[in-house]
Amino acid sequence: MALSPEPAEAVSLRRNVVFSFWAVFLFLGLPLWYQTTAIHRTPLPLSKVPKLNALLESGLGLADHSLPIAVNLDSSCVADAGTVAAVNERLGQSLLKSSGDRNPAFTIKVRDKASDEQAHAAVETAYEADCTWTKKTPLPKTRISKTDKISIYIPEDGGNQVDRIVEGLESIFKADILFFNRHRLGSVEDAPGSILVKGSPYSEQVHFSFTLLVAYGQDSEQSLASRTDSVLDSQTQKSWRSQISALVSSLENSELSRYLSSITYDSDIGFQYISKSDADMLAGSTVTADQLSSLMDSFELQPVTFKSEDSAEVGFFQFIYLLLPDSEKTTRSRPMSFTIANWGGVILSPALEIASATKIFEKQIDKLLSPVSFILTDPTTGSTSTLRPMRHEFARIATITNLRAASDTLSALSHLVTSLKEMAVPQTVRDLFDSSFFEWRESVAVLHGRRRGAYNKVSEQLSLRRAAAAARVAKKAVFEKNMMLNMFVPFQHKVAVYLPLLGPGLVPLFISLKRVLKERRNQQ
Amino acid sequence: MQEKQRILAVFFAAALLRIATSLGFPGIHAVLDQRVELTTASSSFKQLREGLYLYKMGISPFDGGVYHQAPLLLLIFDILQKYCGSIDASSIAINAVYCGLDSLAAWFLVKISQSGKFAGKQKLDGWIIASIYLLNPLVIATNLARSTSVFSNTLIFGAIYFANCSIPLSILCLAAASNLNIYAIYLLPPFIFLWCPTKSVAKCALSAATFAVSMAGFTSIGYFMSDGSLQYLRSTYGTLLFFSDLVPNIGLWWYFFMEIFDFFRPLFTYIFQLYSLIYVLPLTLRLHREPLFAVVTIMGITLISKSYPEVGDLGVYIALLSLYRHIFTNVRYTLLSALVVIHALVLAPNFYHLWIYLGSGNSNFFYAVTLVYAIGIMLILTDTLRATLRIEFDGGEEPRKAVAQI
Numbered sequence: 001m002a003l004s005p006e007p008a009e010a011v012s013l014r015r016n017v018v019f020s021f022w023a024v025f026l027f028l029g030l031p032l033w034y035q036t037t038a039i040h041r042t043p044l045p046l047s048k049v050p051k052l053n054a055l056l057e058s059g060l061g062l063a064d065h066s067l068p069i070a071v072n073l074d075s076s077c078v079a080d081a082g083t084v085a086a087v088n089e090r091l092g093q094s095l096l097k098s099s100g101d102r103n104p105a106f107t108i109k110v111r112d113k114a115s116d117e118q119a120h121a122a123v124e125t126a127y128e129a130d131c132t133w134t135k136k137t138p139l140p141k142t143r144i145s146k147t148d149k150i151s152i153y154i155p156e157d158g159g160n161q162v163d164r165i166v167e168g169l170e171s172i173f174k175a176d177i178l179f180f181n182r183h184r185l186g187s188v189e190d191a192p193g194s195i196l197v198k199g200s201p202y203s204e205q206v207h208f209s210f211t212l213l214v215a216y217g218q219d220s221e222q223s224l225a226s227r228t229d230s231v232l233d234s235q236t237q238k239s240w241r242s243q244i245s246a247l248v249s250s251l252e253n254s255e256l257s258r259y260l261s262s263i264t265y266d267s268d269i270g271f272q273y274i275s276k277s278d279a280d281m282l283a284g285s286t287v288t289a290d291q292l293s294s295l296m297d298s299f300e301l302q303p304v305t306f307k308s309e310d311s312a313e314v315g316f317f318q319f320i321y322l323l324l325p326d327s328e329k330t331t332r333s334r335p336m337s338f339t340i341a342n343w344g345g346v347i348l349s350p351a352l353e354i355a356s357a358t359k360i361f362e363k364q365i366d367k368l369l370s371p372v373s374f375i376l377t378d379p380t381t382g383s384t385s386t387l388r389p390m391r392h393e394f395a396r397i398a399t400i401t402n403l404r405a406a407s408d409t410l411s412a413l414s415h416l417v418t419s420l421k422e423m424a425v426p427q428t429v430r431d432l433f434d435s436s437f438f439e440w441r442e443s444v445a446v447l448h449g450r451r452r453g454a455y456n457k458v459s460e461q462l463s464l465r466r467a468a469a470a471a472r473v474a475k476k477a478v479f480e481k482n483m484m485l486n487m488f489v490p491f492q493h494k495v496a497v498y499l500p501l502l503g504p505g506l507v508p509l510f511i512s513l514k515r516v517l518k519e520r521r522n523q524q
Numbered sequence: 525m526q527e528k529q530r531i532l533a534v535f536f537a538a539a540l541l542r543i544a545t546s547l548g549f550p551g552i553h554a555v556l557d558q559r560v561e562l563t564t565a566s567s568s569f570k571q572l573r574e575g576l577y578l579y580k581m582g583i584s585p586f587d588g589g590v591y592h593q594a595p596l597l598l599l600i601f602d603i604l605q606k607y608c609g610s611i612d613a614s615s616i617a618i619n620a621v622y623c624g625l626d627s628l629a630a631w632f633l634v635k636i637s638q639s640g641k642f643a644g645k646q647k648l649d650g651w652i653i654a655s656i657y658l659l660n661p662l663v664i665a666t667n668l669a670r671s672t673s674v675f676s677n678t679l680i681f682g683a684i685y686f687a688n689c690s691i692p693l694s695i696l697c698l699a700a701a702s703n704l705n706i707y708a709i710y711l712l713p714p715f716i717f718l719w720c721p722t723k724s725v726a727k728c729a730l731s732a733a734t735f736a737v738s739m740a741g742f743t744s745i746g747y748f749m750s751d752g753s754l755q756y757l758r759s760t761y762g763t764l765l766f767f768s769d770l771v772p773n774i775g776l777w778w779y780f781f782m783e784i785f786d787f788f789r790p791l792f793t794y795i796f797q798l799y800s801l802i803y804v805l806p807l808t809l810r811l812h813r814e815p816l817f818a819v820v821t822i823m824g825i826t827l828i829s830k831s832y833p834e835v836g837d838l839g840v841y842i843a844l845l846s847l848y849r850h851i852f853t854n855v856r857y858t859l860l861s862a863l864v865v866i867h868a869l870v871l872a873p874n875f876y877h878l879w880i881y882l883g884s885g886n887s888n889f890f891y892a893v894t895l896v897y898a899i900g901i902m903l904i905l906t907d908t909l910r911a912t913l914r915i916e917f918d919g920g921e922e923p924r925k926a927v928a929q930i
Contacts, residue, residue: 013810020805029798036790424787489787497788501795 011519018512025509037494039422042430046414048437052407399443399460402467406440409474416478422490424483432477439470530651531634538630538658539623542667546614553613556669561872564832565592565769566705569613569670576601576611584750586759592769594704594760595746597672613670622667625678630654632681637847639688641816646850657843662869666836676705677840680823683711684816687718694719695731699738706761707826709739710801713808714818723812766793767831772890774872775833776898779891800829810913817912820844824905828898835869838901845908854911857903864900868893 410433417425443466446459545552556562557570565571575591578584579598585591591598601611608617634650636642648656657663667674679701686694698715701708712735720727743757750756763769772778777796784792803825811818823844827837852858872893878885 013812017806017810020809021802024798024802024805028801029795032794032798033791036794037788489785501792505799 011523015516015519018509018516021509022513039424040427041417041423041425042427044414044417044425044430044433045437046418049407049410049414052410052437052440399464399467402464402471403440403443406436406467406470406474409471409478410436413474413478426480426482429477429480429483432473432480436470436473436477439466439473443467443470527650530649531654534651534654534658535627535630538654538664539627541659542623542626542664543619545664545668546619550614552668553670556665557613559665559669559873560772560876561774561835561869562665562669563671564773564834565771566764566832567593567671567673567834569672572597572601572672573611576605579749584756586750586756589759589769592760592763593672594742595749595756596700596703596742597675598749599745600675618670622670622674625674626658626663626667629674629678629681630657632678632685633657633843633847635685636681636688639685641688642847648846648849653843653846656846657839660839660842662835662839663843666834666839671834671836673705673834673836676701676708677836679704680708680711680840683715684718684819687715691719691731692734695734696738699735699742702739703742703745706764707800707830710804710822710826711819713804714811714815714822717808717812717815718819764831765797767796769832772876772887773832774835774894774897775831776828776894777831779887779894782887796829796831800826813916814912817848820848821905821909824901824908828901838865841901841904845904848908848912851908851911851915854914855907856910857907861900861903861907864896864903868897868900872897 413429413433417423443463446463446466553569557568563569571591572593575585575593576598578590579602585598604617604621605611609615611618631654634654637647637650637653679697683694683697683701686697694715698708698711702712712732715735716728716731717723719731746756746760747754767777767781770778770781780792780796781789804822807818807821807825808815811821820841823837824841827833827841872890875885875889875893879887879890
């Protein structure tokens with residue numbers, strides 16, 4: 001039975017229905033699809049980032065690299081004219097420029113052959129004795145002035161003298177402030193009796209560890225075995241803690257507070273005995289002042305002795321390097337030996353002179369919060385001297401650390417954005433980038449003295465604050481939520497999502513449209 | 525008279541059942557309110573009471589993600605609390621309100637079935653239609669859970685009823701229903717055809733404009749209650765449209781949005797909302813001679829495609845379908861679709877319990893059941909739509925031969 005032709009009204013109705021589907025799809029669906037899936041990449045001024053690094057590398061806080069130098073060869077040295085020329089040429093390619101006709105600002109003395117331990121560049125200042133830079137006590141200088149003289153010791157085995165000289169000089173002039181910083185701002189955790197001193201919001205944390213070692217007299221009857229972990233009685237401990245707390249509070253109100261955001265006293269002070277042998281320890285023998293001193297000697301540390309108000313002598317040691325429990329230096333230490341942190345101190349008190357020790361402690365922590373003192377020993381003469389960098393270098397160091405962190409972070413962001421072409425970059429990232437860059441430039445301008453006149457205490461704080469802001473904002477830019485959450489979705493993933501989502505709907509749409517168009521053509 | 529008596533008996537029995545259950549088991553309201561199948565973020569009575577408490581304390585209930593329902597409900601319950609005291613779920617006032625609403629909805633249904641729309645067609649008796657609604661376990665459970673969707677459902681029935689006798693009231697009812705449940709706005713195109721059977725452009729435009737003004741009026745209630753701020757729109761309609769409250773329910777959205785990457789979230793939100801919207805105009809055009817059936821079909825589509833569906837919506841859909849007795853002879857998959865839906869409704873609370881309380885199942889269990897539920901509803905939708913179109917094709921006549929039914 002043949003079907004009767006469809007009425008025109010039905011055909012028209014079907015056409016309207018199909019077009020209404022298409023109208024919703026085209027005028028609502030497509031714009032919404034584009035709006036919700038388009039990757040918005042705000043352009044970032046990435047070309048500015050390498051310039052930051054260049055500015056930092058140009059010696060923001062380092063010595064004047066372009067000072068002319070001359071090499072004066074000691075009569076006893078083995079270097080010849082060819083070596084001198086080679087040294088000059090190599091140095092000219094790296095950091096320094098040869099003097100030419102100008103008066104040399106640096107005089108390099110190539111001295112006699114020295115022991116292997118001394119075969120590194122040394123820094124010699126006009127007003128300090130010759131010092132040796134060894135592997136164990138590196139002495140980087142943060143700023144080298146024109147009056148500096150540089151001595152380089154050539155090792156006995158000779159080797160490539162040019163390389164040695166150049167390496168030594170490069171080591172000095174590239175003496176990274178971070179190197180200085182790293183050794184000064186290390187952290188120690190779980191150290192007994194540590195006081196956690198938090199740096200200002202713009203610098204790293206600094207941990208101070210102090211251990212009170214109390215020597216008892218020979219006639220002391222107290223044995224270790226009878227003691228618990230707390231060496232002193234509870235009353236003394238309480239007294240000690242209250243004094244430490246008072247000290248912590250006074251530090252917060254002192255001039256040092258500009259380096260510190262908060263000082264917290266977070267752990268009990270541990271007191272430990274050191275004795276000659278394990279057996280002695282276990283047996284609970286007493287420890288004398290001599291025994292303590294000899295132990296300190298074994299660490300090759302020079303005590304500084306102070307006289308307290310009541311004339312009792314109190315020894316105080318400062319350390320600048322970290323000793324780990326299993327390190328070479330502490331192999332002789334006992335299971336109950338202590339970890340001495342850099343920036344730490346051990347107070348030796350011949351008697352239970354807590355009040356005196358506290359006063360000394362207070363003075364020493366003041367010194368320690370200043371840039372560290374290096375105790376330098378001349379291997380030839382045996383004399384010691386103290387190198388004290390300028391106090392404001394601490395803030396400067398922290399500033400430069402932050403500036404480096406900011407530029408590294410912005411470099412990472414630049415790399416991330418350029419390598420992941422399909423990653424969304426929202427406008428907030430651009431705003432943060434610009435903000436970080438602005439703070440960076442302002443901090444450097446202050447460091448260079450282009451704002452507020454000369455670089456002084458006020459400007460150092462301002463520079464530090466801006467550098468910290470630059471580092472903080474740069475980090476925020478990298479970990480911006482919208483960018484990280486929408487990391488990137490490759491095109492293949494998108495197709496894998498769109499096909500099953502839109503495909504089943506599009507097929508009937510196209511088929512119905514095809515039919516409608518065919519009917520229209522037949523009608524015509 | 526017998527018919528009337530039967531209808532009254534059904535009303536009485538339904539009311540008695542509801543009140544007796546409420547009084548005999550006062551704790552049942554809290555238990556059912558917790559069920560994700562019966563109440564959602566957009567209809568929870570507990571959230572309504574929290575919102576009301578905050579409102580009375582002078583704190584905006586629309587901040588903090590506590591309250592996502594229409595401000596109109598806050599106003600209604602505020603007045604109720606003022607005059608009736610306690611608005612506890614088992615209180616007399618709330619019992620009366622909810623029983624009254626269900627009875628009113630059933631009365632609207634009966635009157636719709638007795639209207640001229642269904643003259644000359646096979647139809648069920650009024651008391652049967654009332655029973656299908658009032659004695660439906662899904663409707664009873666929704667009522668006892670004190671879901672606020674009862675308000676919008678009653679208003680939709682009222683809008684359909686008043687479309688015959690009083691168009692302004694019908695417009696008002698639909699505007700109020702849309703204010704309480706944003707998805708009711710999808711019913712506007714078929715309702716325009718109900719209000720203007722002659723399809724005069726001027727009349728249609730006037731009806732639409734009146735609806736818009738009514739809608740604005742109801743929306744302004746929230747504006748004044750929020751001290752002149754439109755922030756509440758984000759918390760109320762925004763939650764429904766953008767699916768901000770990610771909570772499992774009997775719908776299809778929550779599982780997708782738990783799994784998808786954030787990159788695709790806006791796309792999926794818009795596509796899912798578009799999926800329910802895209803059928804409105806074509807269905808209205810195709811069923812322009814049966815606008816009421818277009819209303820029923822669109823309600824069936826939103827039943828599975830909206831962001832926060834409930835099983836009470838199925839009860840409403842079934843009740844509206846019961847008006848179309850004459851298409852039942854053309855329906856093929858009655859048993860299949862009924863069994864699929866019943867199985868899904870029985871398994872859903874069990875799988876939810878396994879997943880959430882016992883920890884021996886996972887979300888896939890519950891989501892599989894919601895998929896089965898959606899398949900069952902779609903079977904009913906397509907079957908009834910096909911049956912209607914077939915009758916239309918046959919010129920409104922009964923089928924010449926019996927249709928094989930599964």
